[in-house]
Amino acid sequence: MRAVRGADFSLAAGEVHALVGENGAGKSTLMHIAGGMVPPDAGTIHVDGREVRLNSPRDARALGIGMVHQHFTSIEGLTVGENLALAAGRLDGWTTGQIETRLAEGIDLRSPVHSLSVAQRQRLEILKALATGARILLLDEPTALLTPAEVEELHGLIREFAGAGGAVALITHKLREVLGTSDRVTVLRRGIVTLRGATAEQTEQSLAQAMIGVEGVASSEEGIAKSEERRGGAQVEIGKIELRAGELVGVAAVEGNGHRELLRAIAGLEEFPGVRVTGTVALVPEDRTAEGLIGELSLAENLVLGLGTDPRWARGTRLDWSAARQRATELIETFAIVAPGPDARAGTLSGGNQQKLLLARALERQPAVLVMENPTRGLDVRTTEEMHRRLRAAASAGVMVIVHSTDLDEVLALADRVLVVHRRQVAEAPRNSDRRQVGEMMLGVEPGQRSTVNGQR
Amino acid sequence: MLVGFAVLAMGLAAAGYDPVLALGALWRGAFGSWYALSSATLVRAVPLIILGLGVALGFRAGVFNIGAEGQFYAGAIAATWVGLQVTGWPAFAAVGAVWIAATVAGTLWIAVPVLLKVRFGVLEVISTLLLNFVAEALVSFAVTGPLMEAKRIYPQSDPIAAAARLPALSGSRLHLGILVALVLAILLWWLFTRTAWGFRLRAVGLGPRAAEISGRISSRRVVAVALLCSGALAGLGGGVEISGVTYALFQNLSPGYGFTAIAVALLARNHPLGVVCTGLLFGALEAGAQGMQREAGVPAVAVQVTEAVIILVIVLAEVLVRRTGTIRASQPGAEER
Numbered sequence A: 001m002r003a004v005r006g007a008d009f010s011l012a013a014g015e016v017h018a019l020v021g022e023n024g025a026g027k028s029t030l031m032h033i034a035g036g037m038v039p040p041d042a043g044t045i046h047v048d049g050r051e052v053r054l055n056s057p058r059d060a061r062a063l064g065i066g067m068v069h070q071h072f073t074s075i076e077g078l079t080v081g082e083n084l085a086l087a088a089g090r091l092d093g094w095t096t097g098q099i100e101t102r103l104a105e106g107i108d109l110r111s112p113v114h115s116l117s118v119a120q121r122q123r124l125e126i127l128k129a130l131a132t133g134a135r136i137l138l139l140d141e142p143t144a145l146l147t148p149a150e151v152e153e154l155h156g157l158i159r160e161f162a163g164a165g166g167a168v169a170l171i172t173h174k175l176r177e178v179l180g181t182s183d184r185v186t187v188l189r190r191g192i193v194t195l196r197g198a199t200a201e202q203t204e205q206s207l208a209q210a211m212i213g214v215e216g217v218a219s220s221e222e223g224i225a226k227s228e229e230r231r232g233g234a235q236v237e238i239g240k241i242e243l244r245a246g247e248l249v250g251v252a253a254v255e256g257n258g259h260r261e262l263l264r265a266i267a268g269l270e271e272f273p274g275v276r277v278t279g280t281v282a283l284v285p286e287d288r289t290a291e292g293l294i295g296e297l298s299l300a301e302n303l304v305l306g307l308g309t310d311p312r313w314a315r316g317t318r319l320d321w322s323a324a325r326q327r328a329t330e331l332i333e334t335f336a337i338v339a340p341g342p343d344a345r346a347g348t349l350s351g352g353n354q355q356k357l358l359l360a361r362a363l364e365r366q367p368a369v370l371v372m373e374n375p376t377r378g379l380d381v382r383t384t385e386e387m388h389r390r391l392r393a394a395a396s397a398g399v400m401v402i403v404h405s406t407d408l409d410e411v412l413a414l415a416d417r418v419l420v421v422h423r424r425q426v427a428e429a430p431r432n433s434d435r436r437q438v439g440e441m442m443l444g445v446e447p448g449q450r451s452t453v454n455g456q457r
Numbered sequence B: 001m002l003v004g005f006a007v008l009a010m011g012l013a014a015a016g017y018d019p020v021l022a023l024g025a026l027w028r029g030a031f032g033s034w035y036a037l038s039s040a041t042l043v044r045a046v047p048l049i050i051l052g053l054g055v056a057l058g059f060r061a062g063v064f065n066i067g068a069e070g071q072f073y074a075g076a077i078a079a080t081w082v083g084l085q086v087t088g089w090p091a092f093a094a095v096g097a098v099w100i101a102a103t104v105a106g107t108l109w110i111a112v113p114v115l116l117k118v119r120f121g122v123l124e125v126i127s128t129l130l131l132n133f134v135a136e137a138l139v140s141f142a143v144t145g146p147l148m149e150a151k152r153i154y155p156q157s158d159p160i161a162a163a164a165r166l167p168a169l170s171g172s173r174l175h176l177g178i179l180v181a182l183v184l185a186i187l188l189w190w191l192f193t194r195t196a197w198g199f200r201l202r203a204v205g206l207g208p209r210a211a212e213i214s215g216r217i218s219s220r221r222v223v224a225v226a227l228l229c230s231g232a233l234a235g236l237g238g239g240v241e242i243s244g245v246t247y248a249l250f251q252n253l254s255p256g257y258g259f260t261a262i263a264v265a266l267l268a269r270n271h272p273l274g275v276v277c278t279g280l281l282f283g284a285l286e287a288g289a290q291g292m293q294r295e296a297g298v299p300a301v302a303v304q305v306t307e308a309v310i311i312l313v314i315v316l317a318e319v320l321v322r323r324t325g326t327i328r329a330s331q332p333g334a335e336e337r
Helices: A027-034 A057-062 A080-088 A098-103 A118-131 A148-163 A175-181 A204-212 A259-266 A288-292 A299-306 A321-334 A351-364 A381-396 A408-414 A435-442 B002-015 B019-031 B034-060 B068-085 B091-120 B124-143 B177-194 B196-206 B208-215 B219-246 B257-267 B272-296 B302-330
Strands: A016-021 A045-047 A050-052 A065-068 A136-140 A167-172 A184-189 A192-198 A235-238 A241-244 A248-253 A275-278 A281-284 A369-373 A400-404 A417-422 A425-428
Touching: A016 A027, A016 A148, A016 A175, A016 A204, A027 A065, A027 A136, A027 A167, A057 A065, A065 A118, A080 A118, A098 A118, A118 A136, A118 A148, A136 A148, A148 A167, A148 A175, A148 A435, A167 A175, A175 A204, A184 A204, A192 A204, A235 A259, A241 A400, A248 A259, A248 A381, A248 A408, A248 A435, A259 A275, A259 A281, A259 A369, A259 A400, A281 A351, A288 A351, A288 B208, A299 A321, A299 A351, A299 B196, A299 B208, A321 A351, A351 A369, A351 A381, A369 A381, A381 A400, A381 A408, A400 A408, A408 A435, A417 A435, B002 B302, B019 B034, B019 B272, B034 B068, B034 B177, B034 B196, B034 B219, B034 B257, B034 B272, B068 B091, B068 B124, B068 B219, B068 B257, B091 B124, B091 B219, B177 B196, B177 B219, B177 B272, B196 B208, B196 B219, B208 B219, B219 B257, B257 B272, B257 B302, B272 B302
Parallel strands: A016 A167, A016 A184, A065 A136, A136 A167, A248 A400, A248 A417, A281 A369, A369 A400
Antiparallel strands: A045 A050, A184 A192, A235 A241, A235 A275, A417 A425
16 A cells, blocks of 8 residues: 655755645655655655665764654653763763753753653653754654643744754644644645645645545534433532533643543542542543553454453353454444454554544443543544544433543533643633633633743733 | 474584484484384473463463472472372372362462562562472472482382372373373363453453553453462472372472473463474474484483574564564555555
8 A cells, every 4th residue: 555656745944844634644654754764665855955865764864854753762761861862872962052952941951751741751852853963853743742832832942943944844733733833834635745835825724625625624613512411320520520421521731730640530540539420431541552452452352351241242251252243343333443354453553543442442331421531642633523523422422521632722622611630629611711711720820810931921 | 393403403413423313313202103102202291281381371461480390399299298198099089189289389389479479579580480499499308308208218209109190091101191281271272262361361461551441450460360370280280290100209300391381382372272282392302302312322402402493493483574564564554544
């Protein structure tokens, strides 16, 4: 299967060029070719006007191309300085330019990586690329895990880097990010370039259309789901806050403030003060491949993993695998999961399909409460849309859906009610709060105060 | 396998032996006659299969029981002691008592590492390995002390009661233990593939965190039980060997069964029926080695070269397969589905 067919991509010094597309469109592959990780079957690569051959990432780095992946590649047990030394290939110091100083702000070179926040780790990844002397940065979904404020910071740094003569290729699926940060944009669909031009001439609609080819993709800012029925009985209390069946509750928080502990406490896995739950709870964990699915097991086996006592296949001590496989096949059908069959290994599915499988399995438990940790992380627009639809449908059917996302816009668009967690305190955002207000609550700013974070408002 | 034998042949030739004669002797030692097949190969295969099943069970749950050797000895000691007590008992009861004692002893022997792992996180690889030495020492102590034969000449125990000895096929040393091995293999196969417990083993072995969070399975409990069962099987292997082959306890009862069993389990990729096959293979190799020593004068340990090469080649093949599989997956298109 060819991921990319005849796609051209060019990056000029001083520009930020966004590369957009759905999962499977080929943008990751294109960047992997540019980064020297995958050899192209056909075509050429030119750097500074000269044709080059990249046999390995090392060749790319030697040419000044630095790739920052979505998954962090630092060694947690070592310090920041040691990781940088590893990346730079040198054990002594290196010249730090202005960009590096800005990126390294607040990070102690001697602290171990595991003590850094997510945003700091993201900056470390970029520092590592810069440590090899990169003048060209290939960033793969760099803001996936950042809060709105951190995203702004990173965008500022990216623009500075470009302003100083560097070139940045930004892979993203967030259309707003494209419009706000890039100078030029290339859209890939099914391996072919469908749009290429100056960002200033594009809108969300035009980009979405180029990505999906269908008019009128509804952005996540659809109407908020109204639940009509309330399934009696199921209830979640967090301190004085009461959540009821059929509600779609969003949870907004900055990483490290306790939202994960809250969600897991609702799911019964941890303790959190003030949490009381009545009814069955199903959890879809954030880490699909380490906590949700077992990659080596088949889809049917993963189904049984989550529903080990379901009478359809659990007969005393025995397991009826044919019943499990049959049900798995039905779920593959219903949820439109792209997979060869129930015996396919879960690890071979794409991220979006894994997420669908996890949701299908969770709903199969007929839970009263559904807890989703960052369900659309790393998913493309179409799958994200589908996820949202299914979550709304679940809420309409009476399930209490509790969703956390690092994308604040997503939380606001989906939720009937929004809870904000700050320093392990849970508060509900007043109805019709806007983005700024919720953002401030996330940072612990009292309502009414002016936010002075980074001097921006 | 061919590579293994080729290497052996070259090594033998280099050392001055006649490789054709030696390899022929190897074959004859393993399969050349009914005696060879039944009394040499199959008899050696029995403990390898039983211990191999135990090790495979542990591997399936993601844990490494290197202590099978020690658990085997623990089982043997218990089996001998009980075997000496059951004179006059009906055969079923005598053999049953011996086997139960052996199984319990094996379980108890691994219970200490299990406790250490659960309470203090001590790696089972270390604790089980070290207890092997203790078990061997215990055997020495037993046969020079409490269990020493009445005549007190040789460091060995008296033979166990006739009631406790397994019937053998007439004309050979092949004993009931072969049936035990086969039954256990089938039982484990059924457990692994058809029961919820077997599935939990696999889940914990492949993804302990996902098993905990998505399957609400207590990985620690599953692992502890798996280790205990692994020790039980190894202990039983010791009991079977005492009641079926040696009828008495002495030092070096095991020519490294516990360690060979690890290779047996790994080569069979922890599949119980595969363990039967690899157990037979290694049994054949070791039986053949004796034949080679007798006929061609080649030291029996030379066959360990073959065993090692076989293991290396198969592991290498697996690594290559996995790597080409991964390369294919990262080709453009394969992951974007």
